[in-house]
Amino acid sequence: MAGPLPTQRRSNVGTAVAACAALLLIVAVSMRQAPSFVGSRKCPAGTQRQLGVGLRAVDKALKERIVSVKKTGKLTDAMRVVAAAQVRRAQEGCEKSRPFTNELTAMIKGITKKLKGTGIEAELPMLKVPEKVNAVGILYLASNRGLCGSYNSFTGRRIAARIEQLNDQGVTNVIVVPVGTKGPRQMDRRCVGLNYTVSDTRYDFPDKISSKFTNEVGETLRNLFMSGEVDKVEILYAKFFNLLKNVPTVRTLLPLSATAIDDPEDETFSLTTDNGKLSVEKEKVEKVKAKEIENDVIFDQEPGVILNAMLPLYLNSQLLTLMFEAKASELGSRMGAMKAATDNANDLADRLNTVYNKKRQAGITAEICEISAGAMAVESADATGAQELGFDDNEESITDEFMAEIESGSTPDRPIAPEDIYKEGTELYKEMMGDRGR
Numbered sequence: 026m027a028g029p030l031p032t033q034r035r036s037n038v039g040t041a042v043a044a045c046a047a048l049l050l051i052v053a054v055s056m057r058q059a060p061s062f063v064g065s066r067k068c069p070a071g072t073q074r075q076l077g078v079g080l081r082a083v084d085k086a087l088k089e090r091i092v093s094v095k096k097t098g099k100l101t102d103a104m105r106v107v108a109a110a111q112v113r114r115a116q117e118g119c120e121k122s123r124p125f126t127n128e129l130t131a132m133i134k135g136i137t138k139k140l141k142g143t144g145i146e147a148e149l150p151m152l153k154v155p156e157k158v159n160a161v162g163i164l165y166l167a168s169n170r171g172l173c174g175s176y177n178s179f180t181g182r183r184i185a186a187r188i189e190q191l192n193d194q195g196v197t198n199v200i201v202v203p204v205g206t207k208g209p210r211q212m213d214r215r216c217v218g219l220n221y222t223v224s225d226t227r228y229d230f231p232d233k234i235s236s237k238f239t240n241e242v243g244e245t246l247r248n249l250f251m252s253g254e255v256d257k258v259e260i261l262y263a264k265f266f267n268l269l270k271n272v273p274t275v276r277t278l279l280p281l282s283a284t285a286i287d288d289p290e291d292e293t294f295s296l297t298t299d300n301g302k303l304s305v306e307k308e309k310v311e312k313v314k315a316k317e318i319e320n321d322v323i324f325d326q327e328p329g330v331i332l333n334a335m336l337p338l339y340l341n342s343q344l345l346t347l348m349f350e351a352k353a354s355e356l357g358s359r360m361g362a363m364k365a366a367t368d369n370a371n372d373l374a375d376r377l378n379t380v381y382n383k384k385r386q387a388g389i390t391a392e393i394c395e396i397s398a399g400a401m402a403v404e405s406a407d408a409t410g411a412q413e414l415g416f417d418d419n420e421e422s423i424t425d426e427f428m429a430e431i432e433s434g435s436t437p438d439r440p441i442a443p444e445d446i447y448k449e450g451t452e453l454y455k456e457m458m459g460d461r462g463r
Contacts (some may be wrong), residue, residue, distance in 0.1 A: 098370030105363035115353040160198035162255035167208035174362035181211030183273035205230035263354035271354035
C-alpha cells in the first residue's frame with residue numbers, strides 16, 4: 026500500500042507545530058503574573074505574606090523564650106498588685122470588727138467585775154480551767170494556694186514543733202482542725218512520727234472572711250471544748266508585723282479568762298504609701314476598760330446566763346480578728362514572692378536579650394564575611410582573566426576548553442592565593458601581607 030504524498034505529510038507537520046505553538050501561548054498567558062513591585066499584590070484575608078529570604082540571623086526559639094519570660098513577669102506583677110489590694114481589704118476588716126470587739130469586751134469585764142467573788146468562773150463552761158490538760162485542740166490557719174513564699178513552710182514547722190512539745194509533756198491526744206488546703210499537706214510532711222489526729226471537719230480559707238465563716242469555726246471549737254473531748258483549745262496563726270515579716274504564733278482560745286480577757290500584745294495595722302511604696306503602720310491597742318454597771322441595775326436574766334451568751338460572741342470576734350491578721354500575713358508573703366519573681370523574670374529577659382543580640386550580630390557578621398569572600402572570589406577571577414559562562418556554553422564545550430587549558434599548562438596546579446594575584450611591592454600587596462601576618 027502506497028504511503029501519503031509528500032505534500033500531505035508537510036501539511037500534517039505544519040498543523041502539529043501550529044497546535045504546539047498555540048498551546049505554549051495559552052500556558053504562558055495563564056502563568057503570566059503582574060510585576061512584583063512592593064504592594065502590587067494584596068495577600069488574601071487571614072493569610073500572612075511569606076518572605077522569600079531566610080532569616081538566618083534570628084534565633085526563633087530564643088526569641089519565643091524571651092517573650093514567654095516577659096509574659097510571666099507581667100503575670101507575677103499582676104498577682105502582686107492583687108495581693109496588695111487584698112491586704113487593704115484585710116486591714117479594713119480589722120478596723121470594722123474592732124468597735125464591736127471593744128464594746129463586747131468592756132461589757133464582759135463589767136459584768137465579771139460586778140459578780141467578782143461569786144464563783145462565776147467555776148460555773149460557766151467556757152471559763153472553767155481544767156486541773157490537768159490531757160487533750161488539746163489546735164486550730165491551724167494555713168493558706169488555700171501556694172505562691173506565697175515560705176508562709177506555709179514556717180507555719181508547718183511551727184505546728185510540728187508545738188505537737189512535739191505537747192507529746193513531750195505527756196499530751197498524746199492532739200486534735201488539729203485545719204483551715205486551708207495547704208495545712209494537711211504540711212503536716213503529712215513535717216509531723217511524721219508524732220502523736221496527733223486531724224479532725225474530719227476541715228475548712229477552706231476563704232478569700233473574703235465573713236462573720237458567718239468565723240461563727241461556723243467557733244461553733245466547732247466550742248463543741249470540742251464543752252463536750253470534754255479536749256481540755257484546751259489553741260490557735261496557730263501567722264502574726265502580722267509588716268509586709269516582709271510575719272511570725273507563726275500559738276495563742277490560747279479556750280478556756281477564756283474573765284479577768285484578763287484581752288490580749289496584752291493586741292495591736293492594729295494600717296497600710297500607707299511612702300514615696301509610692303506600700304508601708305505598714307502598727308499601733309498598740311489600749312486595754313479596754315470595764316463598763317461601770319450601777320448597783321441599782323436590775324438584770325432581766327441571771328448575770329451568769331447573760332455572760333454565758335456573750336462569751337461565744339467574744340470568741341467569734343477574736344477568731345475574726347486573728348483570721349484577718351493571718352490573711353494579711355499570707356498576702357504580704359505573696360506580695361514579696363511575686364515581687365521577687367517579677368524581678369527575676371525581668372533580669373532573665375535582659376540576659377536572654379543580650380544572648381539573642383550577640384547571636385544575631387554573629388549571624389550578621391558571618392553573612393557579611395560570606396559576601397566579602399564571594400566578592401574577593403569574583404575579583405580574583407577577573408584578575409586571572411577567567412571568563413564567565415555564556416549562553417551558548419554547554420558541558421561539552423566547557424570540558425574541551427578545560428582539557429585544552431590543562432594540556433597547555435595555563436591552568437595552575439594549585440588554587441591561587443590572593444597575595445599571588447598582586448605584584449610584590451604594591452601598597453595593596455603590603456597591606457594584605459601585613460593582615461595575614463597579624
